[in-house]
Amino acid sequence: xxxxxxxxxxxxxxxxxxxxxxxTLSRDVPSEAEIVKHPIWEPYQVxxxxxxxxxxxxAGMTGGNNPGWKTKVLNWVRGNVFIPDPRVYWVKPSISxxxxxxxxxxxxxxxxxxxxxxxxxxxxxxxxxxxxxxWVADFRDPFxxxxxYDRYNTSNRVRKRLAKIETEILENCTRLLATSFSLPxxxxxxxTHKMITITHGFETMGPAKTKVKETGVIxxxxxxxxxxxxxxxxxxEAMNTIGLQKNGDPKIKLNIAGKVAPSIIKEIExxxxxxxxxxxxxxxxxxxxxxxxxxxxxLLLLVHNTKIARVCIPGKLxxxxxxxxxxxxxxxxxxxxxxxxxxxxxxxSFAYSDxxxxxxxxxxxxxxxxxxxxxxxxxxxxxxxxxxxxxVKELNTLI
Numbered sequence: 421x422x423x424x425x426x427x428x429x430x431x432x433x434x435x436x437x438x439x440x441x442x443x444t445l446s447r448d449v450p451s452e453a454e455i456v457k458h459p460i461w462e463p464y465q466v467x468x469x470x471x472x473x474x475x476x477x478x479a480g481m482t483g484g485n486n487p488g489w490k491t492k493v494l495n496w497v498r499g500n501v502f503i504p505d506p507r508v509y510w511v512k513p514s515i516s517x518x519x520x521x522x523x524x525x526x527x528x529x530x531x532x533x534x535x536x537x538x539x540x541x542x543x544x545x546x547x548x549x550x551x552x553x554x555w556v557a558d559f560r561d562p563f564x565x566x567x568x569y570d571r572y573n574t575s576n577r578v579r580k581r582l583a584k585i586e587t588e589i590l591e592n593c594t595r596l597l598a599t600s601f602s603l604p605x606x607x608x609x610x611x612t613h614k615m616i617t618i619t620h621g622f623e624t625m626g627p628a629k630t631k632v633k634e635t636g637v638i639x640x641x642x643x644x645x646x647x648x649x650x651x652x653x654x655x656x657e658a659m660n661t662i663g664l665q666k667n668g669d670p671k672i673k674l675n676i677a678g679k680v681a682p683s684i685i686k687e688i689e690x691x692x693x694x695x696x697x698x699x700x701x702x703x704x705x706x707x708x709x710x711x712x713x714x715x716x717x718x719l720l721l722l723v724h725n726t727k728i729a730r731v732c733i734p735g736k737l738x739x740x741x742x743x744x745x746x747x748x749x750x751x752x753x754x755x756x757x758x759x760x761x762x763x764x765x766x767x768x769s770f771a772y773s774d775x776x777x778x779x780x781x782x783x784x785x786x787x788x789x790x791x792x793x794x795x796x797x798x799x800x801x802x803x804x805x806x807x808x809x810x811x812v813k814e815l816n817t818l819i
Contacts, residue, residue: 422452424812429453429527431518433460433510445706458517460510463502499572504563504582505536515545522551528819531597533558535566540589547592554818557593562606567649567726583608590614594818597811600756602731616814619760620735621804622742636665638785640674640748641716643709644736647681650722652750654772658779660693662786670697671786674720675712677704713743717785718767723751723758725772730755741766741799746792748781765794 421428428450434457449455502508530553532543540563543555564582574582590596590610598617604610644650659672674697688694704712713719719740723729729752737757740747747767751758758769770777784790800806 421808421812422450424808426812426815427452427454429456429525431456431458431514433457433507435459437462437464456521458510458514460507460513462509463506495572499569499574500578503578504541504585505538507536508538508541511538511541511545514542515549518542518546519549519551522546527553529554529556529815531556531558533560534563535561537563537585540593541585544589544592554594555592556595556597556815556818557589558597559603559607560599561732562603562728563589564608565606565728567724567728595814597814600731600733602756606728606731618807618811618814619733619802620738621802621807622738622799623804624742636671636786637669638672638717638782639715640672640718640720641677641712642674642720642722643677643704643712644722644734645679646676646684646722647679648683649724649726651684651725652720652722652772654750654770654775654778655720655748656687656691656694657775658782659697660691661775661779662782664693664696668696672697672782674698675701675716677701677709677712679703709739710743713740713745716745718748719743719745721747721749721751721757721761721769723749723755725750725752729757733757733760737761738802741802744796746785746790748778750778764798766792766799 430449430453432455498506530543530546530551532540532555534540534557540557543557547555563586564579569579569582587608587610590608593614596610596615598604598615599619601617603617604612604615646652655674659674662671664670670693676698680700685700688698688700721734721737721740723734724732733756737747737749737760741760741764747761747769749757749761749767749769750772751769753769753771761767761769768777768781770781781790
């Protein structure tokens with residue numbers, strides 16, 4: 421952005437609550453950016469102090485299919501008290517602070533980014549107080565129709581309140597910035613002429629290292645959370661069907677970097693084929709992922725197996741695109757993610773239930789018969805540099 425004529429001023433909490441923190445990502449913040457911080461109070465900070473959440477427990481996790489009573493209570497409170505999210509208690513202090521700050525430090529335009537969607541409420545509050553500059557509401561995910569509210573047992577009364585907040589944001593923002601093409605399907609009715617779509621993107625990696633291929637073996641890498649809504653049933657069943665080599669070594673080596681739900685860990689440990697084939701690497705900093713992306717034979721993408729999957733394009737997809745390694749995706753066949761994989765010819769996407777399709781694809785890779793057809797020209801438009809140019813062109817029309 422600075423190289424394209426825009427000076428970013430980033431407003432962020434001074435003391436946020438994180439279950440995971442990757443300090444290496446701060447290197448991506450341009451030195452020209454001005455960082456403005458203000459204290460935040462978050463209820464999960466209190467929950468951790470009283471032992472209701474462990475230090476490294478994700479406050480957004482719902483406890484799987486059989487949560488205990490404590491998790492059920494926390495889920496209900498999250499879905500019915502903290503509206504739209506636990507950062508809501510930062511909204512009023514931020515409106516007050518920024519109203520004063522912007523008087524002496526004027527800016528040309530505001531971009532609010534969510535989730536957490538309470539950030540949009542800060543921008544909405546500033547507009548109600550008379551701030552007349554353009555406002556771009558950046559929706560990374562749906563708002564009132566987020567599937568997580570089903571797992572939080574959110575009441576109909578609260579859902580109506582969420583829809584009302586969403587409608588207010590959509591009506592008052594100058595532009596709606598979306599990261600997927602189908603987002604309007606999961607939003608309240610609004611003037612779609614306001615919407616612009618700019619997806620996530622990738623940064624060009626260094627020269628790809630020559631892969632050392634093991635005969636009759638493929639290496640699959642997955643980075644991210646592995647839980648009940650990303651349970652790779654078709655992949656696990658395909659791995660069981662293909663089985664192990666005669667000497668007991670795996671034909672498929674699946675490396676998983678990230679948090680894994682206890683129920684899935686148990687399945688891996690109690691299944692002989694999976695136990696021999698799957699390695700749990702734990703959390704890896706973002707800077708360490710590129711080497712895995714480029715040395716693997718396939719990159720596994722798991723899009724939420726829920727009703728919002730069609731409109732959510734994981735940022736991970738674009739990192740995978742930039743790695744020059746074929747993608748194996750499990751997703752709704754009609755999702756934006758599946759369409760991008762087909763469009764770029766950088767791998768294959770299958771339904772979560774398509775065991776036969778996944779098995780055939782894996783056998784092709786094991787036998788060395790699969791060749792990725794996509795070239796750099798197919799993914800060039802998803803480079804972050806090109807996306808930034810598109811964004812700046814849109815912003816320039818607003819001032």
